[in-house]
Amino acid sequence: MLKKLLIMTLTLSLFAPVHGAIDILITEGLDSARPIAVVPFSYQGSQPLPDKVSSIVAADLARSGKFNPTQVPQMPQQPTSAENVDFAAWAEQGVDTIVIGQLEDVRPGVLSVSYQIIDVVRGQMTGGGSQMLEEGRLVSSNDHIMFESRPLQFETQDSRRISHAISDKVFEKLTGIKGAFQTKIAYVLVKDSGERPYQLVVADYDGYNEQIIVRSNEPLMSPVWSPDATKLAYVTFENRQAQIFIHDLYSGSREMVASYPGINGAPAWSPDGSRLAMVLSKDGNPEIYVMDLLTRKLTRLTNNRTIDTEPSWAPDGQSLVISSERGGRAQLYRLDINTGKAKRLTYTGEMNLGGAITPDGKSMVMVNRTRGNYHIGRQDLKTGTLQVLTKTYLDESPSISPNGNMIIYSTLHNQDQVLALVSIDGRFKARLPSGSGQVKSPSWSPYM
Secondary structure (H helix, E strand, O other): OHHHHOOOOOOOOOOEEOOOOOOOEEEEOHHHOEEEEEOOOEEEOOOOOOOOHHHHHHHHHHHOOOEEEOOHHHOOOOOOOHHHOOHHHHHHOOOOEEEEEEEEEEEOOEEEEEEEEEEHHHHHHHOOOEEEEEOOEEEEEOOOEEEEOOOEEEEHHHHHHHHHHHHHHHHHHHHOOOOOOOOEEEEEEEEOOOOOOEEEEEEEOOOOOOEEEEEEOOOOEEEEEOOOOOEEEEEEEEOOEEEEEEEEOOOOOEEEEEOOOOOEEEEEEOOOOOEEEEEEOOOOOOEEEEEEOOOOOEEEOOOOOOOEEEEEEOOOOOEEEEEEOOOOOOEEEEEEOOOOOEEEOOOOOOEEEEEEEOOOOOEEEEEEEEOOEEEEEEEEOOOOOEEEOOOOEEEEEEEEOOOOOEEEEEEEEOOEEEEEEEEOOOOOEEEEOOOOEEEEEEEEOOOO
């Protein structure tokens, strides 16, 4: 299995747009999520709107796995301001929070948006506002308004970005967790036909705004984001030689950083972006190395007769999680980069691969094989308890969102390789089907 993961290939080309987007199909988990309503935003103006802000916000919240937005036809009303909210009607539907907003023309091509997050329960208790004593006078208190934004101006072509920003604020206000709706994903797309069918693609987290970064006649593997989200490292087979490249997403330039004899694979950025962990076999056996990107100095961390691969940095930057066959079958180990000592982390199941520690440092996500089935799992690092999160087929390549809330991974559906989402607790699941080819090797970006 690990040997298969170490084989890779590529040819590079120009940055180009892709038409269309990956559609996200929610398959499980909405019924247990928190009810919320994102009311269609009012609009004062005449210019056409390219995207419906409220619909994007509602879709974002649904895909987070934590919210179940009310469908517009089921809404008891569509208020345009906090003063127009019928709290009893919303409470009767079991909705405890609503989001309303207002869009206005500023000038051609520029809009302004304001929005409010409203607590239905508190609003029902106070009748949409309470009276409080201030300097000897009774004044109205709008404490049922959990958040009210200042007007935000944006160009019409940026409506999706501003919608994701609103989603981030709503998500954080209601969960205490930073939203990740303005992030991106990178993945490998293999077209069913045509020239240079292998493509490295970057898109918004929801599949929109796809852009081709690399085209190749040979397979691509292992894209991974730099911590500042400006670069991708990936693996290619150019000139019949395995190589690791770093691609600057803004300038379009690329730089080869590893082209040693044998395997050059599995790049992984350190949390501060100064180093790149990788797998090299230049000395005979696949081992873990760390490269200082400023000096290009290599430090070898492992020295075994078995395969060590798939390094992933711990959040503190002092250790790596690696897949290793040193105990027989592949298991996950925590490797101290200063001492070179390794501690075994996984024991459940036949094999565990592709481990990555969550941003809070409390859990580890991995591919677990039990009774021949490959599924995404999450292990509590303190107790060692493993929870299998997925029920799909041949799951691999998990990548964690920067807020630790969701995992994107590759799986098989109807014999096609597609991407899928699962929440960190396993309750919410979604699939990202694509009709244009096979999609694999996803990598979720840091915060942009």
